[in-house]
Amino acid sequence: xxxxxxxxxxxxxxxxxxxxxxxxxxxxxxxxxxxxxxxxxxxxxxxxxxxxxxxxxxxxxxxxxxxxxxxxxxxxxxxxxxxxxxxxxxxxxxxxxxxxxxxxxxxxxxxxxxxxxxxxxxxxxxxxxxxxxxxxxxxxxxxxxxxxxxxxxxxxxxxxxxxxxxxxxxxxxxxxxxxxxxxxxxxxxxxxxxxxxxxxxxxxxxxxxxxxxxxxxxxxxxxxxxxxxxxxxxxxxxxxxxxxxxxxxxxxxxxxxxxxxxxxxxxxxxxxxxxxxxxxxxxxxxxxxxxxxxxxxxxxxxxxxxxxxxxxxxxxxxxxxxxxxxxxxxxxxxxxxxxxxxxxxxxxxxxxxxxxxxxxxxxxxxxxxxxxxxxxxxxxxxxxxxxxxxxxxxxxxxxxxxxxxxxxxxxxxxxxxxxxxxxxxxxxxxxxxxxxxxxxxxxxxxxxxxxxxxxxxxxxxxxxxxx
Numbered sequence: 001x002x003x004x005x006x007x008x009x010x011x012x013x014x015x016x017x018x019x020x021x022x023x024x025x026x027x028x029x030x031x032x033x034x035x036x037x038x039x040x041x042x043x044x045x046x047x048x049x050x051x052x053x054x055x056x057x058x059x060x061x062x063x064x065x066x067x068x069x070x071x072x073x074x075x076x077x078x079x080x081x082x083x084x085x086x087x088x089x090x091x092x093x094x095x096x097x098x099x100x101x102x103x104x105x106x107x108x109x110x111x112x113x114x115x116x117x118x119x120x121x122x123x124x125x126x127x128x129x130x131x132x133x134x135x136x137x138x139x140x141x142x143x144x145x146x147x148x149x150x151x152x153x154x155x156x157x158x159x160x161x162x163x164x165x166x167x168x169x170x171x172x173x174x175x176x177x178x179x180x181x182x183x184x185x186x187x188x189x190x191x192x193x194x195x196x197x198x199x200x201x202x203x204x205x206x207x208x209x210x211x212x213x214x215x216x217x218x219x220x221x222x223x224x225x226x227x228x229x230x231x232x233x234x235x236x237x238x239x240x241x242x243x244x245x246x247x248x249x250x251x252x253x254x255x256x257x258x259x260x261x262x263x264x265x266x267x268x269x270x271x272x273x274x275x276x277x278x279x280x281x282x283x284x285x286x287x288x289x290x291x292x293x294x295x296x297x298x299x300x301x302x303x304x305x306x307x308x309x310x311x312x313x314x315x316x317x318x319x320x321x322x323x324x325x326x327x328x329x330x331x332x333x334x335x336x337x338x339x340x341x342x343x344x345x346x347x348x349x350x351x352x353x354x355x356x357x358x359x360x361x362x363x364x365x366x367x368x369x370x371x372x373x374x375x376x377x378x379x380x381x382x383x384x385x386x387x388x389x390x391x392x393x394x395x396x397x398x399x400x401x402x403x404x405x406x407x408x409x410x411x412x413x414x415x416x417x418x419x420x421x422x423x424x425x426x427x428x429x430x431x432x433x434x435x436x437x438x439x440x441x442x443x444x445x446x447x448x449x450x451x452x453x454x455x456x457x458x459x460x461x462x463x464x465x466x467x
Contacts, residue, residue, distance in 0.1 A: 040091045063171035066202055067418050083125065090114050091148045095141055099130055113163065118420040121173055122395035123165040124195035126159060135164055149419055153400035155380070157393045165393045169400065173201040173423060174410055180228075180427040181236040181435060187243045192310060195236040197373075198228065198409065206413070208233070208371055211310055211357030213345030215368060216352040219386045220375030224401075225409030226354045227258065229373060230314050231434060233352075238441035241265075245304045247443075248312045249283050251276045253320035262438045271398040273325035273333075280321075280336045283313050283349070287340055290347035294375040301346045312347045313340070319362045334364055341368040371423070375411035387414050387421060396421035 034043045058065050091096050092109035100107050108130060116124040129138070138145070138156045145166065146154035155167035181196040194207035208216065210233055218229040234251045240246040247267040252259045256271035263269040268283075270276040290311075294302055302308035315321055341351050355363055358374075367383070374386040382397045383392040392398075396412040409426040 014169065023245050036090065039171055044427065061200075062358040063204070067415060071117050071119075071418070071420065074120065075115045075123075076268065078117055078123055079112075079115040082123075083112055083115060089143075095144050095148055097130075097133070097138075097141075099132075118395040119173075119423060121171050121201065121423070122397075122421075123168045123170075124394055125168065127164050127166060128162060129164060131307060138164055142259065147369075153397050155212050155392060155397045155400065159393070160453065166396055167393060167397055169395070169397055172198070172407065172410075174425040178409065178425045180429040180433045181232040183235050183238045183440060185239070187239040187245060190237050190240045190241075190245075192237065194306065195233040196427070198424055200378065203248040206424045206426075210237070210312065210350060210352075211304070211348060213350070215341050215344075215350055215371050216371045216373070217358070217366065217369035217386065218352070218354040218373045218375070219356070219358045219377065220354075220411065221356055221378050221403070223403060223408065224375035224377075224411070224427075225426055226252045226375060228409050228429055229354060229375075230316065230352060231429035231437070232427045235429065235433065235437050238437050240304065242309070242441040242443050244306045244309060244443060246310045246312065248314060249279050251279060251313070253317040256358065258316050259434075267443075272362060273320055273329050276315075276321055277329050277333050277336075280333055280340075282306045283311065284336045284340050286311065287344060287349040290349070291343070294347060302348045304334075304348065308348060311347075313349075313351045315351070315353045318355040322364065323362045329399050338365050338368065358382055371413075373413050374398045375409070375426075376403060376407065383421075384414065387412060391421050394421055 098109045111128045113126040151168045153169040192211040220226045249268040250266040252271045304310045377398045383396040383398045412421045
């Protein structure tokens with residue numbers, strides 16, 4: 001049998017295209033059938049009704065529209081306007097990924113399989129590469145591809161054998177510094193289910209729950225803006241801290257540089273690993289005492305009050321507590337943290353940790369954190385470690401965020417409903433903002449008569465029973 005010397009006929013190529021794009025190829029027949037069976041008036045009415053429903057959804061409930069419909073519409077628009085056949089073919093040929101078929105003389109290029117658009121500024125292109133091409137070849141041409149696609153940042157990852165993903169990021173949706181959280185006027189104005197952190201790329205408030213068993217992991221390199229991840233929620237719950245409904249234990253393991261001058265604001269404070277371990281152990285003991293109290297009252301879950309306050313353990317630079325300290329201290333700290341994170345939901349005990357490197361050696365309890373934020377990182381595998389497998393491929397290019405003040409506080413979180421990465425920016429909290437929080441919301445002395453039954457340890461219980 002001789003070698004193939006010409007391409008398939010255009011009708012066969014068209015049939016193959018229609019098979020690969022059933023949504024588009026099926027539209028004209030369906031529209032024709034509707035016109036024939038229902039008539040033009042009914043067909044136009046149905047189309048107008050669908051359009052009106054979509055517009056009503058867009059205007060009436062922006063949050064769900066942006067979460068569910070907008071990514072699909074953006075992907076459709078980008079696929080058939082920005083990355084349509086000739087344009088995509090030109091990009092591949094200009095970047096030297098085209099190859100002439102020796103038998104037919106036709107220039108073949110890697111085929112664009114599908115487009116996903118997680119956000120207005122992030123596209124993920126799934127590409128079937130040609131036989132003989134490699135992931136490394138695309139990674140080596142990353143700068144050329146970024147320029148050809150007019151991208152500010154470009155990520156290249158392997159999806160499966162023969163298929164790669166090009167993650168294209170354009171522009172910075174945060175052209176201004178985001179304001180810090182406002183300090184509420186009263187405790188009644190504090191919403192523990194939605195504490196303000198900053199803004200998302202859609203211009204909406206970015207909030208996170210700090211109650212109900214939620215534990216927050218914040219990752220970011222030096223200068224990425226991690227401070228905003230703990231000072232903003234502290235400002236958002238300031239009056240509740242002042243009134244005793246929230247107690248915060250803070251480990252400032254950068255030698256006290258972050259909050260050392262404001263240590264009176266916290267229930268317990270430590271700036272070295274050894275006293276930090278004592279704080280964690282006391283935090284765990286308080287949780288156990290609260291569990292015993294709830295059991296004695298026949299309660300399965302506490303509500304924030306002076307008797308059962310929301311308790312938060314914040315650890316700035318977790319690595320000093322879990323990997324870089326003395327082995328005995330780190331082992332004990334990891335065990336205590338795991339105990340709190342697996343049992344803290346009912347008694348309202350939560351852990352918030354902040355780290356530069358999120359590897360398992362540094363964060364062995366990583367999977368116990370229910371909420372995660374990834375700011376600028378120094379390694380391309382860090383976004384997947386923090387946010388979950390495949391998140392960098394879907395757009396979370398945290399390692400491509402520039403290391404300058406203009407991009408400080410910018411990072412990614414994962415939408416819990418769509419499981420898509422969303423770009424966010426933490427509010428910038430200045431020294432004056434911190435001073436305002438401490439001046440207006442520092443709690444007064446604790447009335448031990450109200451909470452003695454919560455903080456009494458096993459030894460004191462035994463002594464009381466013996467008496």
